[in-house]
Amino acid sequence: MNTISNIEGLEIEPFSARSVILSALLGLHPPVLPVQALIRLAERFDVRPGTTRTSLSRMVANGELTVTEGEYALAGRLLERQREQDEGRRATTQEWNGDWITAIASGDRRTMAERRAFRQAMIGSRLAELRPDIWLRPANVGNPPRPAEVIVTRGAIAVDDAADLVDRLWPLAAIDARSQQLIHMLTAHRAEVDRQDDQLLPTTFAISAAVVRFLRTEPQLPDDLLPNDWSARELRPLYDDFAKAFDQQLRRFFAST
Incomplete structure (x- = not known):
């Protein structure tokens, strides 16, 4: 019996077959499960086995999962997402010397997919958007990934009030x-x-x-x-x-x- 409705304010969408599969695999190291385990887990969310199998096939076709001898594993961008989740669970231990990280998308003719990928990469690296295509944060974490036509700098910035800037971000x-x-x-x-x-x-x-x-x-x-x-x-x-x-x-x- 699904009891999620008893919790208010979680802001979590109802679990579909895909979200059950993702939640299970993203939390595992290594992120691999046999098909029967995923089907049985999805049944706890009132998802039928046929629906789970269909979702698994689509995720493989989309490059989100790989399948080997009946076992499904995360692939592609989802492995990066798992890495971001793992990093989010660990508090940073880097000291802050006052420097900032700034990432600027410099290309004029980027596709929508490229813009979306840049935004996801910045959010995943815990930068915040100051203006469209300009993201920054204090440099107490590692640098974000640098796709093509993206400028990433790390150093001091001239700002009247760093706390006020943080409040804006x-x-x-x-x-x-x-x-x-x-x-x-x-x-x-x-x-x-x-x-x-x-x-x-x-x-x-x-x-x-x-x-x-x-x-x-x-x-x-x-x-x-x-x-x-x-x-x-x-x-x-x-x-x-x-x-x-x-x-x-x-x-x-x-x-x-």
Whole structure:
């Protein structure tokens, strides 16, 4: 029975066959599962086996998955997305010396696909858009990927007030409010995960997906530019504990297929 409707405010779309497949594989290392495990998991979300098989075939055709002897694995851009998710879960340890990273798309005749790929790469690298095609952030993380016709610089910038610039780039109050909401949901559902009740897998998936999506783009700004009570500092270790228990539940579930 799907119980996701009991959770309000997650802003997670209803799980389709594709989103169940992605959520499962993105959380695994290596990201590989046999077809029967994916079908059985999708059934917990009221997705029929035929629908799951069709979605798997389409994802292979689109280059999102590969299949070998009945086992499906992430491929292409989805492997990069998994890397971004993993990085989002780890708090940056780089010291900030006041430098900034700036990325500028310099090409005049880029295709829509190229513009979309640039935007996704910047978001995945936790840069923020100052103006169309100009993205930046404090240089306390690694440089973003540099596609063709993109200029990336790293160094000092002349700015009247760095904190004011950060406020223009990120809605810090809204980000912190979302983090607090997720902390509340993780705490409230933690005991349910320990019960290992497979009927609650859809709810746990929804909470986990919401947290991972948030951490993937949470800016990880230097402490000098954040409030002292920035709640994402608490969210990461809390989710690590939650994820370990959820991972054990999933592995037990898959082992029984």
